[in-house]
Amino acid sequence: MRSRYAIFAAALLTPALCLSSFAQSRFTVGTASAAPGQKATGYLEVPAGVDAATSIPVVVVNGAKPGKILALVSGAHGTEYTSIIAIEKLISALDPEQVTGTVILVPLVNIPSFEQKVPHVNPIDNKSMNRFYPGKSDGTQTERASFLITRGIVGRCDYLIDYHGGDLEDSLRPYA
Numbered sequence: 001m002r003s004r005y006a007i008f009a010a011a012l013l014t015p016a017l018c019l020s021s022f023a024q025s026r027f028t029v030g031t032a033s034a035a036p037g038q039k040a041t042g043y044l045e046v047p048a049g050v051d052a053a054t055s056i057p058v059v060v061v062n063g064a065k066p067g068k069i070l071a072l073v074s075g076a077h078g079t080e081y082t083s084i085i086a087i088e089k090l091i092s093a094l095d096p097e098q099v100t101g102t103v104i105l106v107p108l109v110n111i112p113s114f115e116q117k118v119p120h121v122n123p124i125d126n127k128s129m130n131r132f133y134p135g136k137s138d139g140t141q142t143e144r145a146s147f148l149i150t151r152g153i154v155g156r157c158d159y160l161i162d163y164h165g166g167d168l169e170d171s172l173r174p175y176a
């Protein structure tokens with residue numbers, strides 16, 4: 001009786017499993033949700049807490065073929081422009097039909113630094129946005145953003161590259 005029930009249950013479950021594996025091939029980060037072969041833009045919405053809310057732009061390039069998940073993150077320091085520009089160019093250049101696996105692109109983590117031209121820190125809470133991982137859901141804006149990035153990106157990708165570059169006060173001409 002028990003084994004007959006098990007077979008019946010398995011027969012019922014099979015189509016459900018197929019459906020769920022199909023649904024899993026859609027990839028979502030924050031409000032960006034892409035089906036296989038698609039590119040989607042959205043935001044990691046950092047809610048207001050002890051200080052203001054912020055919205056961090058995120059792009060998901062879900063390749064036509066399944067594979068590893070790569071995350072490319074820049075602008076934790078919002079005045080290190082070279083890597084921010086590089087990721088923005090890559091967003092337009094990547095064709096999801098040609099991609100195997102999934103690429104998550106975050107071109108600018110530290111929006112207040114970029115907007116207010118403040119190097120090194122997030123001017124909202126005066127914290128460096130690459131020094132507070134894994135973050136805290138009830139912390140300041142930098143900690144809340146780090147918490148969301150940890151849960152939504154760091155914890156889900158196979159590889160992550162965190163880009164930095166010369167900052168506002170650096171003299172880079174000798175290296176160019």
Ligand SMILES: [Zn+2]
Nearest residue numbers: 077080164165
């Ligand atoms: Zn940096």
